[in-house]
Structure formats: structure tokens, C-alpha cells
Amino acid sequence: MTCYCQSNKSFFDCCEPYLRGEAAPTAEALMRSRYSAYVLDKGNYLYKSWSQSTRPSKKSLKQGEPMQWQSLEIINTEAGGALDTEGVVEFKASYLVDEKTETLHEVSRFIKENNRWVYLDGNY
Incomplete structure (x- = not known):
């Protein structure tokens, strides 16, 4: 099965390891997961992969x-590699709600906490 994040990799080789607890190697990999x-x-994963300083309640x-x-x-990535401590990922995600297609366009910031990438915040 192709991964939900549309990386053209299998789900097993792409996002599944991170959803099971493995640390994402880059900010983009975390964003895709x-x-x-x-x-x-998977609200629990979203909670755990969100910075302690900005995450909402479960x-x-x-x-x-x-x-x-x-x-x-x-759309774009800045830093966010294995040796970085901060990264930015700009993306567009489309979704269907009430039979209407909407698009979320966000520039997300990621940081490392305890040597793991986490989502910090984003601007729409």
C-alpha cells in the first residue's frame, strides 16, 4: 500500500515506523507522518509529536x-535535517468536509526536543 503522505513509498517503509514510535529522522518525515x-x-501520535511548550490538550x-x-x-523545506535543531516545512493538505474540498496551506515550524523532531507551530 502506498503511504498516505504521498511519498511514493509504501506505508510500511515510510510513515508506519514513526507512528509506531520510531523517531523521525527529519522535520519533513515528521510532518509527513x-x-x-x-x-x-491517530490523535495520540499527534499529541506525542507536538512540542510540550505549544501542544493542545488530548x-x-x-x-x-x-x-x-x-x-x-x-512546497518547501528549510533545514530540519539530522544535524539541525530547527526546521520549517511548507505544505498544502486537501481534505473533504461536508462534501466540500478545503485546503490547509501552512508553514510549520519543527524543533528537536529530547533529540526527537516535534511540531512547534504553524502559520496559515
């Missing part, structure tokens, strides 16, 4: 309206 977590409604991560995530497009 978070997209897959949204597709699969309850608020439960999806309100049912969304069907459609696609992910990585």
Missing part, C-alpha cells in the same frame, strides 16, 4: 467534524 496520523485519526485533538484527507503537497 503527522499527515498520515490525521488520515488515520481532548482538543479529537476530530470534530469527520474529515476525509485527500492529498498532501510539500
Whole structure:
């Protein structure tokens, strides 16, 4: 099965190891795994992969309206490699809600906490 994050890799070789607890090697890999977590409604993973300084409550991560995530497009990345401590990933994610297609366009910031990439925040 092709990965939900549209990396053209299999889910087994792409996002699944991170969803099972392996540390993502780059900010982009973490961002892609978070997209897959949204597709699969894995709120616990989203919570754990969010910076302790900015993450919301677990309850608020439960999806309100049912969304069907459609696609992910990585537009740009800055830093966020294995030797970096900060990174930025700009992306567009499309989803279907109430039979209407919406697009989330975000520039996300990632940092390393305890030597693991985590989501810090994003600008829409």
C-alpha cells in the first residue's frame, strides 16, 4: 500500500515506523507522518509529536467534524535535517468536509526536543 503522505513509498517503509514510535529522522518525515496520523485519526501520535511548550490538550485533538484527507503537497523545506535543531516545512493538505474540498496551506515550524523532531507551530 502506498503511504498516505504521498511519498511514493509504501506505508510500511515510510510513515508506519514513526507512528509506531520510531523517531523521525527529519522535520519533513515528521510532518509527513503527522499527515498520515490525521488520515488515520491517530490523535495520540499527534499529541506525542507536538512540542510540550505549544501542544493542545488530548481532548482538543479529537476530530470534530469527520474529515476525509485527500492529498498532501510539500512546497518547501528549510533545514530540519539530522544535524539541525530547527526546521520549517511548507505544505498544502486537501481534505473533504461536508462534501466540500478545503485546503490547509501552512508553514510549520519543527524543533528537536529530547533529540526527537516535534511540531512547534504553524502559520496559515
